[in-house]
Amino acid sequence: MRMDKFRMIFQFLQSNQESFMNGICGIMALASAQMYSAFDFNCPCLPSYNLVYGLGILFVPPWVLFLLGFVMNNNVSVLAEEWKRPTGMRQKDPAVLRYMFCSMAQRAMIAPAVWISVTLLDGKCFMCAFSTSVPVEKLGNGSYSGLSEKEMRRILARIPCEEIYNGRELVAREVAVRYLRCISQALGWSFVLLMTVLAFLVRALRPCFTQAAFLKSKYWSHYIDIERKLFDETCTEHAKTFAKVCIQQFFEAMNMHMGLGHTHSPEAAPSEVGEEKEKLLGITDQRTMNKLLKSWHKCKPPLSLHQEVLQNGNGWVEDNQHRNHIGLPKREIVTYYSKV
């Protein structure tokens, strides 16, 4: 039962690019939280470095996660391709492009939002960045004299580092830490609330605006995605069939070239023998096989299937016209088309 559920989920997520991206999106959000807890936060506790470090940890990883969300989304290249292609016989619809871009951007924004929320709710980053801006008059002994501005900043910069803090007389460390953490967590929760409200508004209000056009864009953007996937699959299938026929013809050509004439089976050959010989494709001794293997390396066959095989009007022949062609001697086609 559990396996079935898992398989269903797996298949559902695979069904199209959007579902797949939802899966990736969820994984990246979890990875983002995990990365934060695995990351060894290390405040430098020096006056100007604190701000740079703290804000850097707050903002650089979200950009990394956002761009990573785009990189992992195959639709990025589909979008660029659709944007840049020549119009040809199919018109371009900017609404479809906009839909694809919005859909990608929304998904890519989840992991950064998770990182920022987790960072703010945890508080270390904020504390590191803004420890020098603590209001000493409110929290501690504001009238502590004998300290230059620079010296005070240096002491305040050490607040995040418990073991070296030496400003007990100025302001108690626990007080400052609690103050900063409170502000950080308030900001964090506000951020979460803001994101959720935005998401709700976008979701709830969209049907109020041009729903018909939206349905059209959604359909055609799915279509472009599926069309591209099917095209790639068809090309792969075609390459497989092409390769099979090419290799079979290579074996036959080698056979003919050796002049062994094994394709002419003797009279009254039992059907069993015929089938087995079919499988051997006419190559029945060591010397021939060695010659075949050597020829495979030294002189691969041209990428051009013989006309006889393509009698049923396969349209791919035109693609291969520009490739080289060995003139093979005309030969009678007695042979079998084995199901290689």
Place this chain on the structure above:
Amino acid sequence: MDRFRMIFQYFQSNSESVMNGICGLLALASVKMYTSFDFNCPCLPKYNMAYGLGIMCLPPMALFLCGLILNRQSLVMLEEWKRPTGGRKKDLAIIRYMCSSIMQRAMIAPVIWIIVTLLDGKCFVCAFSGSIDPEKFVGFANITPTQTQLLLSKVPCKDDELMKNNPARKAISRYLKCWSQGLGWSVLLILIVVAFLARSLRPCFNQAAFLQTRYWSNYIDIEQKIFDETCCEHARDFAHKCILHFFESMQQEIKLRRFNAPMEEVDRGEGEEDHLRGITDQEQMNELLKSWYYSKPPLDVSQATQWQQSVGRERLSMPWADSLSNRGNAPQKAKTSRQTDV
């Protein structure tokens, strides 16, 4: 188990997925290797830099080479590059495409190692603790430069007596770690921006030629695989025939030796499958096995097909007469030799 099989099947579905899977496994292995590696800074003036930079740079090279080796496509690409032109022209664009695809995948695990190393910080602290400016930190006044260097190089070692209680140690350590993490995040950001630009801007340049190149490079890969499969099937059938023929020739020999003994086997019906192939006692089997070792049959089944048609008629053609007369001589070279002329 079912889950693994499904994931396995998904990754096997085409060779690109296989390579992505290997790539991912190498990346995970890289992280695991780093966490299980017991980093051990020497804390001596000249050794620190060598050790730190060595740990940061040598494993990535090894991982890169591993990524190249494990990728099947690198062999295919090399073969395509080096083959004689023969009947098929070579297209350099395909080789370039395959090369860039292989390089990109091979670079992921080393990059992950470097970034994890920088974000962790131990390596950087070890390598550069001797290079900082002691003026910035308290506790280094009135000390000779040599002594300063010695003390600085002891910073990465927490338990060293000289620096254990020095407040500057933690400050220096934190300072270097901050630089290391800043560098790590910057490198990561730059790489992701480059990857994003490469991915989104590619369709803007020569998309049609790109589609062609991609198709034909995929074709070459598939062709190689199918050729290998065809050769395997062929070898199997070849071996089957060769061995069948060997058993039959043994059977024939035994019949010859006792042509007046009752022949129950011959009267067997045509349609029945005779797995014993006429070898029915220990002596015969031993004879067969000895003959298989000392005198393997030639690699030529073209006559075997003729032979099969004439089964039942006790007719010997030339090559078998030779081998029969030489049976029992130790070790005999086979008639048509086993040397290859490749």
